[in-house]
Amino acid sequence: xxxxxxxxxxxxxxxxxxxxxxxxxxxxxxxxxxxxxxxxxxxxxxxxxxxxxxxxxxxxxxxx
Amino acid sequence: xxxxxxxxxxxxxxxxxxxxxxxxxxxxxxxxxxxxxxxxxxxxxxxxxxxxxxxxxxxxxxxxxxxxxxxxxxxxxxxxxxxxxxxxxxxxxxxxxxxxxxxxxxxxxxxxxxxxxxxxxxxxxxxxxxxxxx
Numbered sequence: 633x634x635x636x637x638x639x640x641x642x643x644x645x646x647x648x649x650x651x652x653x654x655x656x657x658x659x660x661x662x663x664x665x666x667x668x669x670x671x672x673x674x675x676x677x678x679x680x681x682x683x684x685x686x687x688x689x690x691x692x693x694x695x696x
Numbered sequence: 697x698x699x700x701x702x703x704x705x706x707x708x709x710x711x712x713x714x715x716x717x718x719x720x721x722x723x724x725x726x727x728x729x730x731x732x733x734x735x736x737x738x739x740x741x742x743x744x745x746x747x748x749x750x751x752x753x754x755x756x757x758x759x760x761x762x763x764x765x766x767x768x769x770x771x772x773x774x775x776x777x778x779x780x781x782x783x784x785x786x787x788x789x790x791x792x793x794x795x796x797x798x799x800x801x802x803x804x805x806x807x808x809x810x811x812x813x814x815x816x817x818x819x820x821x822x823x824x825x826x827x828x829x830x
Contacts, residue, residue, distance in 0.1 A: 669763050676759035680770040687774025694785035695778075 672679045722730070759766040780786060
């Protein structure tokens with residue numbers, strides 16, 4: 633009984649410590665995604681040209 | 697002094713005149729004006745075509761609606777321009793896509809077939825049990 637209770641307590645502690653970290657990480661990822669989307673929308677030409685250049689480079693590397 | 701040597705029409709050797717030709721042809725100024733007008737017209741037409749092309753492609757609108765799709769399209773275009781179509785990497789990507797696609801497409805079919813088999817088996821077993829009991 634004592635062991636089970638201690639395991640439960642430990643699990644609760646871990647959850648209490650990990651859950652905010654996970655939530656924070658999720659929010660950070662969402663925020664980064666929004667920032668990227670906004671940047672792409674504000675600079676479409678630059679981003680698409682960059683993507684074309686990146687694709688070109690990947691193709692050149694793949695041909696080697 | 698004769699300005700153009702022995703030319704009796706007093707015109708330059710290239711046939712162009714500056715003050716009008718005796719046969720009524722265009723003067724040098726008229727030709728220059730015509731060239732200038734043609735160049736301006738061509739430039740205007742080129743600009744119009746470019747504007748039409750830009751409107752047709754609508755990069756900004758597409759990027760606003762689906763930014764990641766537009767980026768992927770740019771990446772693909774660059775890949776094609778770089779000659780990456782017939783490379784082993786393309787083969788691997790296409791192969792992996794096909795495998796995943798076939799799995800995703802086949803999974804519901806297999807699931808339905810399994811459910812049908814289980815139902816048939818269960819129905820048969822129930823009928824057998826009831827006939828043996830009766």
